[in-house]
Amino acid sequence: MSRFTLKPVGWRPRLAPVKAETATPEQLAALDACPPAVRRSTYFLTLAHDPGSLGERGALFNIVMYAEGGLDRADRELSTAVVSMVNGCVYCTSVHAKRFVEMTGDEPAMQRILDEGWAAEPDPRRKAVADFTEALTRDPGAVTARHLAPLRAAGLDDFEILDLIHSVAMFANANRLMLTLGDPLLPRGVS
Amino acid sequence: MPDLIEDLLGLAPDSAIGALRRQRPEALRHAEGAYRELLLPADPGGLSLAERAALARHVAAREGDAALAAHFAGLAPAPDPSPRLDALLAYAEKVAMQPEATAKADIDGLAALGLTSRDIVAATQLIAFVPYQTRLLAGLRALMQEKAA
Numbered sequence: 047m048s049r050f051t052l053k054p055v056g057w058r059p060r061l062a063p064v065k066a067e068t069a070t071p072e073q074l075a076a077l078d079a080c081p082p083a084v085r086r087s088t089y090f091l092t093l094a095h096d097p098g099s100l101g102e103r104g105a106l107f108n109i110v111m112y113a114e115g116g117l118d119r120a121d122r123e124l125s126t127a128v129v130s131m132v133n134g135c136v137y138c139t140s141v142h143a144k145r146f147v148e149m150t151g152d153e154p155a156m157q158r159i160l161d162e163g164w165a166a167e168p169d170p171r172r173k174a175v176a177d178f179t180e181a182l183t184r185d186p187g188a189v190t191a192r193h194l195a196p197l198r199a200a201g202l203d204d205f206e207i208l209d210l211i212h213s214v215a216m217f218a219n220a221n222r223l224m225l226t227l228g229d230p231l232l233p234r235g236v237s
Numbered sequence: 238m239p240d241l242i243e244d245l246l247g248l249a250p251d252s253a254i255g256a257l258r259r260q261r262p263e264a265l266r267h268a269e270g271a272y273r274e275l276l277l278p279a280d281p282g283g284l285s286l287a288e289r290a291a292l293a294r295h296v297a298a299r300e301g302d303a304a305l306a307a308h309f310a311g312l313a314p315a316p317d318p319s320p321r322l323d324a325l326l327a328y329a330e331k332v333a334m335q336p337e338a339t340a341k342a343d344i345d346g347l348a349a350l351g352l353t354s355r356d357i358v359a360a361t362q363l364i365a366f367v368p369y370q371t372r373l374l375a376g377l378r379a380l381m382q383e384k385a386a
Contacts, residue, residue: 060341061354095354096282098274099362106267113261134337186375187301191383204257204380211376212264215369222365225336227344227358 049232050131050160052147055140056231057224063091076101081108092227107220110212117202117209120149121175125210127156128164128179129217137230138221174200175210182214240265241272242370245304246377253384254377268373275363276312283356287316288325289363295326296333296367305370321350325360332364 064073066086076097077085081104084090093100111122123146130138143160147153159167164176174196181193197207242248242265248255258265276289294309316322328347331339347357 060344095358102267102270102274109263182372186372189375189379191379194383208257215372218368218372219365222332222336226332226339226361
């Protein structure tokens with residue numbers, strides 16, 4: 047049984063978040079550049095202490111995760127779940143594993159990845175996406191054109207690979223923010 | 238418009254990979270914007286431009302990106318040695334290389350040195366953004382290598 051789960055995981059900040067009612071106009075403007083569903087979340091209110099970086103980084107996150115075309119949204123969620131597992135971010139893993147399941151309806155596939163990893167992933171496209179994601183996450187300096195070959199064999203074009211690189215890079219960032227600025231609150235039965 | 242990633246890669250905007258990146262123009266714009274906001278902010282608050290450059294340089298070097306590290310080294314003179322700088326660099330090391338090992342005590346330690354919540358969030362955003370850049374650069378280098386083959 048792995049510590050990674052599809053159950054909702056909470057997050058408690060390690061420093062007091064900005065309060066929406068006392069936020070400065072600059073902080074509110076930066077929050078409004080973030081996805082509507084999360085702009086009043088504890089995490090974004092914590093990031094709002096530095097509105098300049100929140101605004102730019104929030105806008106970048108939106109494009110990388112939600113832009114139309116290019117890499118299938120489910121593949122982006124798969125990739126960001128894999129980055130989060132490699133980095134040990136239980137919170138981010140739960141969020142993005144869940145989105146993958148919502149998009150594909152394939153809960154058994156994601157549960158298997160959470161429990162056992164992707165070494166034996168039977169779907170060649172998912173396997174190629176997960177392996178490339180792991181390589182770029184663990185040791186970016188060692189990645190070469192050779193690492194792209196399995197993605198090409200699985201049919202990914204340049205635009206899809208660019209989106210995949212963006213997703214992996216974004217979660218190198220997101221996991222570090224989540225793991226550093228707060229603690230995960232695990233559901234009952236997960237340790 | 239200047240673009241750090243293209244400068245570091247020696248990538249022409251009208252090259253195959255340059256054109257590919259322009260299929261996601263907002264990703265280009267906001268990656269550059271986040272870089273400028275974190276390394277060259279108009280109002281750096283309590284985290285000086287020299288400290289910011291030193292933290293970014295440390296992370297880029299630890300992640301093995303010599304070109305990115307050299308760029309950060311050229312942004313500002315190295316800050317004078319101090320216990321505060323040592324603590325900031327130790328924080329950068331942990332956040333970048335072992336983020337799962339961070340604890341509330343690390344945040345409290347920065348606050349005890351006089352860093353405000355804004356400074357702590359800015360430092361963390363900065364340290365966490367360099368790993369975005371190193372992976373984007375590495376992925377694009379692989380694509381360039383593939384095209385050149």
